[in-house]
Amino acid sequence: MxxxxxxxxxxxxxxxxxxxxxxxxxxxxxxxxxxxxxxxxxxxxxxxxxxxxxxxxxxxxxxxxxxxxxxxxxxxxxxxxxxxxxxxxxxxxxxxxxxxxxxxxxxxxxxxxxxxxxxxxxxxxxxxxxxxxxxxxxxxxxxxxxxxxGDVYGCDAGHLEFQYTARASYCLNKAFGAPLGKAFGIIVGAPAAIGVLMADTALKTASVDVVTYGSPTHGNSYTNEVVLTITGDSGAVRQAIISAREVGLKVMRAMGQNPVSSTKPYI
Amino acid sequence: MxxxxxxxxxxxxxxxxxxxxxxxxxxxxxxxxxxxxxxxxxxxxxxxxxxxxxxxxxxxxxxxxxxxxxxxxxxxxxxxxxxxxxxxxxxxxxxxxxxxxxxxxxxxxxxxxxxxxxxxxxxxxxxxxxxxxxxxxxxxxxxxxxxxxGDVYGCDAGHLEFQYTARASYCLNKAFGAPLGKAFGIIVGAPAAIGVLMADTALKTASVDVVTYGSPTHGNSYTNEVVLTITGDSGAVRQAIISAREVGLKVMRAMGQNPVSSTKPYI
Amino acid sequence: MxxxxxxxxxxxxxxxxxxxxxxxxxxxxxxxxxxxxxxxxxxxxxxxxxxxxxxxxxxxxxxxxxxxxxxxxxxxxxxxxxxxxxxxxxxxxxxxxxxxxxxxxxxxxxxxxxxxxxxxxxxxxxxxxxxxxxxxxxxxxxxxxxxxxGDVYGCDAGHLEFQYTARASYCLNKAFGAPLGKAFGIIVGAPAAIGVLMADTALKTASVDVVTYGSPTHGNSYTNEVVLTITGDSGAVRQAIISAREVGLKVMRAMGQNPVSSTKPYI
CATH class of the missing domain: 3.30.70.1710 (BMC (bacterial microcompartment) domain)
Structure with missing residues (x-):
């Protein structure tokens, strides 16, 4: 046992x-x-x-x-x-x-x-x-x-998601107003409470600019998520995402959950 | 007792x-x-x-x-x-x-x-x-x-729905603005992508008029559906629905799904 | 270890x-x-x-x-x-x-x-x-x-929820506009149809004031609920809730459901 x-x-x-x-x-x-x-x-x-x-x-x-x-x-x-x-x-x-x-x-x-x-x-x-x-x-x-x-981590209580690109193009521009050709990242936490904490961590970690901050009734489709999108220097964007991911996974585990990648992490 | x-x-x-x-x-x-x-x-x-x-x-x-x-x-x-x-x-x-x-x-x-x-x-x-x-x-x-x-077809990935009446009355008028007393049809595909294709097929098949075209954030309650409603000659409305149903079922099957009627098809 | x-x-x-x-x-x-x-x-x-x-x-x-x-x-x-x-x-x-x-x-x-x-x-x-x-x-x-x-009753077809406080404070005021310091109650039925009937029962049972009446597309986040909030004399608020609960549980059971408390009833 x-x-x-x-x-x-x-x-x-x-x-x-x-x-x-x-x-x-x-x-x-x-x-x-x-x-x-x-x-x-x-x-x-x-x-x-x-x-x-x-x-x-x-x-x-x-x-x-x-x-x-x-x-x-x-x-x-x-x-x-x-x-x-x-x-x-x-x-x-x-x-x-x-x-x-x-x-x-x-x-x-x-x-x-x-x-x-x-x-x-x-x-x-x-x-x-x-x-x-x-x-x-x-x-x-x-x-x-x-x-x-790859960086979508699901578990019974919710999910965490992270996306990174060195060069945002027209789809991210259309969806979030991402500046074209610049590094861009997406940080999602559900339940939304976790997203708030990850957003705070990301912004404290590195000098990045907030593009959007979405919450259940502001910018989301009533999802139980907080969605932060950021832009800036590519190294800073990556670092902000990685720190947010670390804290998000810790909270999920502290909740007794076992968040796992849907495929294979890429960031 | x-x-x-x-x-x-x-x-x-x-x-x-x-x-x-x-x-x-x-x-x-x-x-x-x-x-x-x-x-x-x-x-x-x-x-x-x-x-x-x-x-x-x-x-x-x-x-x-x-x-x-x-x-x-x-x-x-x-x-x-x-x-x-x-x-x-x-x-x-x-x-x-x-x-x-x-x-x-x-x-x-x-x-x-x-x-x-x-x-x-x-x-x-x-x-x-x-x-x-x-x-x-x-x-x-x-x-x-x-x-x-009868023409609600469910499966794990989503659902297809078709409705037909030869003579729309006050409920359909209230919900969609259906012309009273005229033939009326509803075509629903989920995930919404399938609904787009079915709508295109329906409109190409027969000469019918679009009453509403609803998508996740326009006219729906953030559902993952495209909902097309049509009116016109009763034969044309039926034919448009039948063609949309055929293509919708094909896509579902191509996705590896097995969509089945909730009760018994009536159209 | x-x-x-x-x-x-x-x-x-x-x-x-x-x-x-x-x-x-x-x-x-x-x-x-x-x-x-x-x-x-x-x-x-x-x-x-x-x-x-x-x-x-x-x-x-x-x-x-x-x-x-x-x-x-x-x-x-x-x-x-x-x-x-x-x-x-x-x-x-x-x-x-x-x-x-x-x-x-x-x-x-x-x-x-x-x-x-x-x-x-x-x-x-x-x-x-x-x-x-x-x-x-x-x-x-x-x-x-x-x-x-304690008074959240779940079952396969939906849920019923009842909340009561003798003295509403700033959170209920923020969320619903509950009068501060007064008795306050929440009555929720899902599917929403049950909530309509419970709201009617509550208001007929005791002399209470409606604070909010929320339905799927008015005041809710497209939930399948009717949410009634009430205020008034503490005895009246409690009595209204208890009557609504009784009728709600009866409907659920008539639907063939077995609604059970999530923890332990407190009202």
């Missing part, structure tokens, strides 16, 4: 990375999905990714819908990235996608979701003049998600 | 509107519930139905509450239909109820709910001059729910 | 404010947590309590964050009470805390949460000139939660 406790404690204290947490897909499931895809022959479907993320394209958006969605007339094609779980990971992923492709972020909407969790889901629409550009943007975004979920 | 229980059960099954549409209860549960009912003697309770829907009536609304709820003075009695899961099914059901009874829809409120799912719950209040009319409206609505849940 | 673990556990149980109000942990969990705590040495962590409530303090809020949070300059220290589940219990608990300590409620935010349930979570911030006052306020609040969760 005592042995088991000590083992658990040791294991817990030594390994925090936790790559094993990746929602394991059985090989069979992957195959099944592939088969279904070939059967469906649905040209609009691009793929899926972690967080119940789905990527879709529409080559020629219906004129009536085009108007309802408030799209610019020059764009015929759109790419759609939507997820039940996660806003930050998808926003970072699409930010990379618009850097890498000839596309533009047109709308960002963040529902209250995470399937009973404390946070957001996401609906991000990118537009392009050509469908192949829209599709490429969605592909790049879906590929990035494995990485951008 | 056993006799009384069985009698109560029989009575309840034969006379109460909602009995057929209740989620299957074990016999033991039915007995227990029936006993409680006879003990409670709660005249306000009308019944329950799928989606944790509950139907209630108040014969004489308290004057202070009457004012807080913004009810018209001519109505003393109200019927209340509330649910954890579902907005469309309840709205369609109440639409039939107000067609069939001497009652009026006074408020429609759609919380963010579905018990950890991606969508809405509902709170719909109908008013009548006489309590028997209010009760009858609630009974009709509860009875309709088994049908109107 | 084992000795040290046990010592830590003992120390924690005797010195930490919130220890008594924590949901029962298995012995193994207590040991594990205690070890982690001694490793963390986090001065900001005060404790946890039922509802995934966490209590934190910040001795010297960062100047930039101070401004973003809109805090009065005279307050250097804040106490933070946040929870995934519950708004009423935490508001009542903090109300007692500010009565008992030299602190002030500065913000109340109620996310849409309860982990897939129908209601709110909470983020309440108290401020004090001295960190020991902020910490004391958080400690008192955490201790109160076991009591204030």
């Amino acid at each position: 005592v042995e088991r406790i000590l083992e658990e404690v040791k294991k817990r204290l030594s390994t925090q990375g936790a790559a094993e947490v990746q929602p394991p897909l059985k090989k069979e499931e992957v195959k099944k999905e592939a088969v279904v895809m070939s059967v469906s022959g649905l040209t609009e479907f691009v793929g899926t990714a972690i967080g119940d993320t789905v990527g879709l394209v529409i080559a020629n958006v219906d004129r009536g819908l085009h108007e309802k969605m408030g799209l610019d007339k020059k764009y015929r094609s759109i790419g759609i990235i939507g997820a039940r779980t996660g806003a930050g990971p998808q926003l970072m992923a699409v930010d990379e996608a618009v850097k890498a492709t000839n596309s533009e972020v047109v709308t960002v909407e963040l529902p209250r979701d995470t399937k009973g969790g404390a946070g957001h889901g996401s609906l991000i629409i990118v537009a392009a003049e050509d469908v192949s550009d829209a599709r490429r943007a969605v592909e790049v975004a879906l590929k990035e998600l494995d990485r951008t979920f | 056993v006799e009384r229980i069985l009698e109560e059960v029989k009575k309840r099954l034969s006379t109460q509107g909602a009995a057929e549409v209740q989620p299957p209860l074990k016999k033991e549960e039915v007995k227990k519930e029936a006993v409680v009912m006879s003990v409670s003697g709660l005249t306000e309770f009308v019944g329950t139905a799928i989606g944790d829907t509950v139907g209630l009536v108040i014969a004489n609304v308290d004057r202070g509450l009457h004012e807080k709820m913004g009810l018209d003075k001519k109505y003393r009695s109200i019927g209340i239909i509330g649910a954890r899961t579902g907005a469309g099914p309840q709205l369609m059901a109440v639409d039939e109820a107000v067609k069939a009874t001497n009652s009026e829809v006074v408020t429609v409120e759609l919380p963010r709910d579905t018990k950890g799912g991606a969508g809405h719950g509902s709170l719909i209040i109908v008013a009548a001059e006489d309590v028997s009319d209010a009760r009858r409206a609630v009974e009709v609505a509860l009875k309709e729910l088994d049908r109107t849940f | 084992v000795e040290r673990i046990l010592e830590e556990v003992k120390k924690r149980l005797s010195t930490q404010g919130a220890a008594e109000v924590q949901p029962p942990l298995k012995k193994e969990e207590v040991k594990k947590e205690a070890v982690v705590m001694s490793v963390s040495g986090l001065t900001e962590f005060v404790g946890t309590a039922i509802g995934d409530t966490v209590g934190l303090v910040i001795a010297n809020v960062d100047r930039g964050l101070h401004e973003k949070m809109g805090l009065d300059k005279k307050y250097r220290s804040i106490g933070i009470i946040g929870a995934r589940t519950g708004a009423g219990p935490q508001l009542m608990a903090v109300d007692e805390a500010v009565k008992a300590t030299n602190s002030e409620v500065v913000t109340v935010e109620l996310p849409r949460d309860t982990k897939g349930g129908a209601g709110h979570g909470s983020l309440i911030i108290v401020a004090a000139e001295d960190v020991s006052d902020a910490r004391r306020a958080v400690e008192v609040a955490l201790k109160e939660l076991d009591r204030t969760f």
